[in-house]
Amino acid sequence: MDTIALKFTLPALLAFARSAPPAAAIEQNCRFIQTKPEREACYKQQEDELAAKRKPVAPANDGQTLETLRQMRQDDDAVYRSINNICRGC
Known part of the structure; x- marks a missing residue:
């Protein structure tokens, strides 16, 4: 039973570790700063x-x-002028 539990637990832990955003870890570091000015400076940074x-x-x-x-505008104008000289439906 231990082998079966390990087969399911390890992939679950890996998936959880990959899904955790790194920004959350940075945000938590600021949250645990005790002094208010330092904590606010951390959030500002x-x-x-x-x-x-x-x-x-x-x-x-x-x-x-x-x-x-x-x-580009000049080139486009030259192309449009040349297209107008083409007979359509002649």
């Missing part, structure tokens, strides 16, 4: 780290992006 992770990355070169868009 976590909040800042989370905000930094969620912040989208800004494009490195806006001038180049604008120039690229202009070039």
Whole structure:
């Protein structure tokens, strides 16, 4: 019976360990800080780290992006002009 119990217990423990989010462990560390200013500082640091992770990355070169868009617009206009000269249904 011990072997059967071990066969079911080990996979269950592994699944549980994988499903536990690492952020919860960090959050619990702050929760157990006794002094209020240190605990609030810990929560503030976590909040800042989370905000930094969620912040989208800004494009490195806006001038180049604008120039690229202009070039694409010119290319599109040239294609549209050439399409208008095609006889449809002739």
